[in-house]
Amino acid sequence: xxxxxxxxxxxxxxxxxxxxxxxxxxxxxxxxxxxxxxxxxxxxxxxxxxxxxxxxxxxxxxxxxxxxxxxxxxxxxxxxxxxxxxxxxxxxxxxxxxxxxxxxxxxxxxxxxxxxxxxxxxxxxxxxxxxxxxxxxxxxxxxxxxxxxxxxxxxxxxxxxxxxxxxxxxxxxxxxxxxxxxxxxxxxxxxxxxxxxxxxxxxxxxxxxxxxxxxxxxxxxxxxxxxxxxxxxxxxxxxxxxxxxxxxxxxxxxxxxxxxxxxxxxxxxxxxxxxxx
Numbered sequence: 633x634x635x636x637x638x639x640x641x642x643x644x645x646x647x648x649x650x651x652x653x654x655x656x657x658x659x660x661x662x663x664x665x666x667x668x669x670x671x672x673x674x675x676x677x678x679x680x681x682x683x684x685x686x687x688x689x690x691x692x693x694x695x696x697x698x699x700x701x702x703x704x705x706x707x708x709x710x711x712x713x714x715x716x717x718x719x720x721x722x723x724x725x726x727x728x729x730x731x732x733x734x735x736x737x738x739x740x741x742x743x744x745x746x747x748x749x750x751x752x753x754x755x756x757x758x759x760x761x762x763x764x765x766x767x768x769x770x771x772x773x774x775x776x777x778x779x780x781x782x783x784x785x786x787x788x789x790x791x792x793x794x795x796x797x798x799x800x801x802x803x804x805x806x807x808x809x810x811x812x813x814x815x816x817x818x819x820x821x822x823x824x825x826x827x828x829x830x831x832x833x834x835x836x837x838x839x840x841x842x843x844x845x846x847x848x849x850x851x852x853x854x855x856x857x858x859x860x861x862x863x864x865x866x867x868x869x870x871x872x873x874x875x876x877x878x879x880x881x882x883x884x885x886x887x888x889x890x891x892x893x894x895x896x897x898x899x900x901x902x903x904x905x906x907x908x909x
Contacts (some may be wrong), residue, residue: 690875694876694878695876696876697876697879697883698880699880700877702880705865705884706884708855708865711779711862712848712851712855712862712863712885712888714779715779715783715786715847715851715860716844716848716850717844718783719784719786720786720787720790720843722783722790723786723791723843724790724840724843726787726791727790727791727794728798730752730756730791731752731756731796731798731799732799732802733748733749733751733752734749734752734753734756734796734799735798736799736803752795756796756799759791759792759795760789760792761792762792764785764786764850765785765853765856765857767784767785767789768781768782768785768854768857768859770785771784772858772859777858778858779859779861780860781854781860782854782860782861783860785850785854785859786847786850786851786854789847790846793842793843794839794840797839798835798836798839801835801836801839802824802832804832837899837900838900841896841900842896845889845892845893845896848888848889848892851863852889862881862885865881866878866882866885
């Protein structure tokens with residue numbers, strides 16, 4: 633300690649390294665890009681402050697919530713969850729074969745397998761990058777208004793979400809068991825379903841639970857474009873300035889999402905405890 637106190641500032645290591653001219657230029661460019669993004673987003677503290685009274689007026693007119701249409705809204709809320717659950721199950725079922733084809737090193741290195749690998753990766757990327765609201769619009773045009781269009785949109789979005797994480801989970805599995813099966817003469821499919829998939833199953837389940845939580849939130853928004861669920865009720869209430877009814881719907885959505893997330897959190901905890909034992 634005494635030696636440290638006697639040391640000169642030149643002997644102490646620097647806390648922050650001096651950037652080079654190129655690094656300094658990059659930092660300035662990044663800072664300018666962030667400022668430019670805020671300007672393009674229309675960020676305004678004055679508008680935020682001036683909007684406070686309008687928000688207070690909305691809350692005063694929305695409270696207390698209206699309970700007049702509670703039975704009809706409860707039916708629409710159940711429909712929303714049904715869309716989320718059915719779409720998630722369909723998406724998970726379609727994700728597994730796509731993820732196997734998209735996982736690096738699981739299939740034989742032939743020209744056909746490379747084609748399947750590239751095609752699966754591109755398909756998963758397409759499903760993941762296009763927003764679920766756009767898929768809902770596409771399916772509303774294809775199959776008409778109603779919850780079926782929302783279910784299909786959630787299924788496609790789930791394929792993009794789960795397909796990527798399923799593939800990465802299988803890529804991260806330890807190679808020892810699969811190599812042992814291969815050395816014993818097992819085929820590729822036997823190795824995948826007897827060694828790789830069981831090892832990645834805890835990750836599959838937790839990802840699926842996250843997908844259900846995500847789908848529950850998304851199914852609310854899909855109703856705004858006519859894809860079923862309680863979203864259309866919220867849109868109609870806001871269009872007619874029935875803020876008390878809108879507050880009721882918002883609170884019902886909050887309870888549903890909170891309940892699904894809580895159940896998912898408990899289930900993930902049990903799965904992680906079981907896999908660590």
